[in-house]
Amino acid sequence: MSEKLDNGALKAVLRCVTEPSQDQLKGFRDFLQKKYKVADVLIEVRIEPAVHGGFILDVGSDEYDWSTRGRERQFENRIDAARQKAAAERSGKDIMSILRSAVDDFKVIAEKNEVGFVETAGDGIVTIKGLEHAQYGEIVLFENGVKGMVQNIGRDNIGAILFDEEGTIGEGSRVTGTGKRAGIVCSEEYIGRVVNALGAPIDGGPALESGEYRPIEEPAPGIVDRKSVSEPLQTGILSIDSMFPIGRGQRELIIGDRQTGKTSIAIDTILNQKGQNCICIYVAIGQKASTVATLVNTLRTHGAMDYSIVVCSTASDPAPLQYVAPYAATSLAEYFMHKGKDVLIVYDDLSKHAVAYRALSLLLGRSPGREAYPGDVFYLHSRLLERSSRLSDELGGGSITALPIIETQDGDVSAYIPTNVISITDGQIFLESDLFFEGQRPAVNVGLSVSRVGGAAQTKAMKKASGSLRIDLAQYRDMQVFTQFSSDLDEATTNQLRQGAALMELLKQPLEHPMSMADEVITLVAGEGKKFMNLPVKQVKDYQGRLLAYFAEHHPEIASEITKTGRLEDVQKDAILKVCDEFDAISSKAEAAPAEQ
Numbered sequence: 001m002s003e004k005l006d007n008g009a010l011k012a013v014l015r016c017v018t019e020p021s022q023d024q025l026k027g028f029r030d031f032l033q034k035k036y037k038v039a040d041v042l043i044e045v046r047i048e049p050a051v052h053g054g055f056i057l058d059v060g061s062d063e064y065d066w067s068t069r070g071r072e073r074q075f076e077n078r079i080d081a082a083r084q085k086a087a088a089e090r091s092g093k094d095i096m097s098i099l100r101s102a103v104d105d106f107k108v109i110a111e112k113n114e115v116g117f118v119e120t121a122g123d124g125i126v127t128i129k130g131l132e133h134a135q136y137g138e139i140v141l142f143e144n145g146v147k148g149m150v151q152n153i154g155r156d157n158i159g160a161i162l163f164d165e166e167g168t169i170g171e172g173s174r175v176t177g178t179g180k181r182a183g184i185v186c187s188e189e190y191i192g193r194v195v196n197a198l199g200a201p202i203d204g205g206p207a208l209e210s211g212e213y214r215p216i217e218e219p220a221p222g223i224v225d226r227k228s229v230s231e232p233l234q235t236g237i238l239s240i241d242s243m244f245p246i247g248r249g250q251r252e253l254i255i256g257d258r259q260t261g262k263t264s265i266a267i268d269t270i271l272n273q274k275g276q277n278c279i280c281i282y283v284a285i286g287q288k289a290s291t292v293a294t295l296v297n298t299l300r301t302h303g304a305m306d307y308s309i310v311v312c313s314t315a316s317d318p319a320p321l322q323y324v325a326p327y328a329a330t331s332l333a334e335y336f337m338h339k340g341k342d343v344l345i346v347y348d349d350l351s352k353h354a355v356a357y358r359a360l361s362l363l364l365g366r367s368p369g370r371e372a373y374p375g376d377v378f379y380l381h382s383r384l385l386e387r388s389s390r391l392s393d394e395l396g397g398g399s400i401t402a403l404p405i406i407e408t409q410d411g412d413v414s415a416y417i418p419t420n421v422i423s424i425t426d427g428q429i430f431l432e433s434d435l436f437f438e439g440q441r442p443a444v445n446v447g448l449s450v451s452r453v454g455g456a457a458q459t460k461a462m463k464k465a466s467g468s469l470r471i472d473l474a475q476y477r478d479m480q481v482f483t484q485f486s487s488d489l490d491e492a493t494t495n496q497l498r499q500g501a502a503l504m505e506l507l508k509q510p511l512e513h514p515m516s517m518a519d520e521v522i523t524l525v526a527g528e529g530k531k532f533m534n535l536p537v538k539q540v541k542d543y544q545g546r547l548l549a550y551f552a553e554h555h556p557e558i559a560s561e562i563t564k565t566g567r568l569e570d571v572q573k574d575a576i577l578k579v580c581d582e583f584d585a586i587s588s589k590a591e592a593a594p595a596e597q
Contacts, residue, residue, distance in 0.1 A: 009040040013058040015048045020055065028057060061130035063115040063176065116140075118173040119157060124318040125363040128175050129157045137181050137217055143174040149182045149320070152364040159364040161320035163198060184328045186335035187211025190309045191279065194296055197313040197325035199332075203296075214335055216327040220386035227392045229426075229453050232462070233344065233401050236272030236514020237265060239444045239507040242466040242524055244429055247457025248278075248342050249390025249399040253421055255406045255413065256431030261442050262405045264511055265429065266346040267295065269403065271302050272514035273344060279336050280308040281345040283329040286322050286352030289314045302512065322356035330387050333400045340396035345388070349405035350381055354417045371416045378420045385424050413448070427451035441508060446473050459517065461568035465524035469503065476500025495533065502532040505540040518559035519548050521568060522576055531580045543587075550583045 010032055014020065020028075029041045036059070053068035116130035126148060134140065138150045140160055144167050152159030162169075184199040187208065194203035201208060229247035246252045246269075254262045270280040282299075284292045292312050299305045309332065313325035326347050333343040347353070354377055361374035369375045381404075388402035404425065406418050411433060413422065422428055427450045436443035455463050479496055483489060489497075506527050509515070515523070523544060526532065531547075532540050551559060558575060562568060 009042050010036055010038045010059065011042050011044070013044050013046060015046050015051055015056040015058065017047065017049055017051050017053060019047070020045065024055075028055075032057075032059065058115065061115050061132065114177050116158070116175040116177075118142075118169060118171055118175060120171065121169045121173070123359075123363050124162050124320045125360065126160045126162060126169065126175075127157050128160060131158055131175060131177050134158050134177050135181075137215070139178045139180050139182050140175050141178055142169050144168045148175075149324075151360065152366070154365075161323070161360060162318070163320060163324070165318075181215040181217070182324070183213050183215040184331050185211045186214050186332050190332060191307065192305050192309070194292075194310040194312060197311065197317070197321040197328055199328060202312065212335060214331040216324060216331050217383070218331065218334060218387065220383070221389050221391060221395075225389075225392055225395055227390045227397070228456070229390055230456050231390075231399075232457050232459055233269075233278070233342075234272055234276070234517050235265070235269040236516070237268055237442060237509060238515055238520050238523060239442060239509070240265070240429060241458075241462060241517070241520055243446065243470045244427060244444075244449050244451040245454065245457040245462070246401065246403075246451065247390075247453045248401050249388065250427070250451075250453050250457060251385050251388050251402040251404065251425040252451065253404050253406060253425040253428035254431070255408060255418060255422070255428050256443070257408050257411055257433045260431040260433055260436045262407070262431060263295070263348055265431075265442055266348060266403050266405065267298060268509075268512065268514045270299065270308060270344065270346070271304050271512060273307065274302075274304060278307065278342045278344055279333075280304070281329050281333050281343060282308065282310050283326050283345065283347050284310065284312045284314065285325055285347065285349060286313070286315050286356065287348065289316065298512065319356040319359045322353065323360055326350070326353060326384055330384060330400070334387065337391060337398035337400050338396060340398045342398060343400045345400060345402050347384075347402065347404040349407055350421060351405075351407040351417055354380065373416060377417070378424075381421055382424050385421075426453055439508070440504065444507070446470060446477070459566040461521045461562050461566055462517065462524075464568045464573075465521045465528070467524075467528055469524065469528065473500065473503060476503070499530055499533045501537050502535065502540055503527055505537050506532060506544060508541060516559070516563070517566075518562040519551075521562050522548065522551055522559065525568070525573055525576045526580050529577045529580065531577070531584070546587070547580065547583055550586075551579060555579050 012032055014028060025043060028043060032041045051067050055066045057064040114131050114133055116128040119127045119129050134150050136150055136153060140148050140150060146162060146164045146167060146169060148160035148162045150158055151161045189208050193201050193205060196202050229249045231248045233246050233248045235241055235246060254265055256262050273280055292314060296310055299308055311325055311329040313322045329345060333345045336343050354373060357380050358373050362368060366374045385402055385404060388400040390399040391397055404421060406421050408418055430445045430448040431443045432445040506523060535543055
């Protein structure tokens with residue numbers, strides 16, 4: 001938009017380091033008269049050392065940049081464009097050939113740029129007037145070097161979120177559009193690193209070299225580009241792998257109250273991916289920095305950082321960075337997925353993500369809806385989680401498996417954000433506070449948890465071994481409530497209660513001790529065969545540990561065959577039960593020997 005005076009003359013501002021000559025001023029007037037088709041031009045000259053060299057001509061919200069810095073920026077943009085083109089075409093050009101091509105094609109021209117001016121700034125939100133052609137998600141650059149992203153487009157202004165502190169940004173500060181969507185540079189070097197929401201390392205290690213630039217917001221793969229979920233992603237947690245299996249490309253919600261073990265399930269799943277050819281990304285949203293540091297230390301201790309990336313936006317970070325973090329991490333996951341790799345991504349947690357987005361939306365002046373969340377909060381998470389999928393073989397067959405975490409208040413799964421995410425995901429693992437306090441850990445509620453992929457994401461061995469486990473546990477829970485005040489029980493009921501109590505005890509699992517698929521199958525076969533039923537409940541876990549050690553030492557071929565084929569034949573099942581009887585006999589003799597002495 002050009003600025004005209006009352007007499008019809010065009011007003012322009014020329015910023016420079018040294019006073020221009022009359023010939024130069026005449027050249028600028030001729031340029032503007034021809035460009036804007038006006039008869040008269042009034043040019044105001046301002047001496048600004050910050051320009052460094054050359055001239056910058058401002059006409060309303062239009063800017064023509066002949067400055068030294070403008071030429072540098074044009075050249076940098078040319079190199080970036082050439083590098084991205086080479087990466088997209090997989091041409092394998094080295095940096096020297098890219099530079100040579102950029103130099104050959106470069107011409108110094110005064111590119112027309114739109115310029116806006118800040119109306120208000122505060123709390124990480126800036127309203128801008130003048131950038132009439134800005135796009136949603138575009139990066140804008142403020143005169144003090146701070147970057148922001150266009151988040152709201154109104155009738156008279158636009159709203160942008162800042163990726164840094166406001167600093168000297170105030171009313172009247174200049175803003176320019178870059179024409180570039182917000183994104184993250186992706187490369188293999190991220191593996192083993194802790195980075196912030198913008199991809200910058202925060203672990204004290206070396207800086208990351210350049211890689212492929214990917215926008216943080218990308219459309220989800222279409223139906224034709226996807227393949228059905230059929231390959232299991234083992235968590236190493238017996239209760240989940242047996243009853244609520246997770247497949248590669250699935251989105252399984254972990255939901256429960258605060259301090260019920262949600263993050264522990266996600267971390268154990270990451271630890272269990274060692275040697276499984278799966279890259280893991282953990283996204284910390286609004287967590288305490290000390291909590292994230294402890295988690296990273298746990299991953300390092302178990303050697304899991306060799307295949308993991310931690311993307312961190314802590315509670316001390318501004319809301320815009322907490323909002324951006326999961327999208328940036330998903331772009332990083334897509335980079336590996338499109339290379340044909342399997343990726344596991346944990347969003348911890350999306351409740352805090354929704355709160356950060358609510359803060360941004362209210363500050364941007366959007367209307368609040370239910371629980372003060374904006375009307376598009378469902379779309380906030382659906383466009384994030386829909387990007388997790390399993391690609392077809394034609395596209396490389398890579399996958400992203402998502403484990404979003406949602407925190408509930410007093411077990412209320414009918415609240416706004418929990419119901420939204422439940423309806424987006426392919427199932428949920430519900431952790432119940434009462435079970436947790438009773439000592440049942442992981443505190444998985446068998447009745448409210450579900451996997452909508454089900455047996456399709458299980459190995460045949462696990463599917464056969466788990467059998468009627470879920471029904472048995474449900475019947476045990478009902479019978480336990482029904483008979484808690486009864487003292488005279490028949491033998492069948494007593495056996496059912498003892499078997500159910502033994503199965504519940506088997507499902508308990510210590511932190512950071514994921515089980516192999518073969519050990520899970522052996523445990524389930526023994527459990528379904530009632531090999532733990534006659535033991536005192538407190539001895540079940542110890543007996544299980546000694547039994548699995550006996551299998552590993554004396555009959556390793558059984559576990560090896562299950563791992564190799566993924567199947568459980570009747571012959572193998574009988575062999576497992578036979579070894580259980582053999583171990584039981586040895587244990588009985590060992591216990592009897594001290595008693596005789």
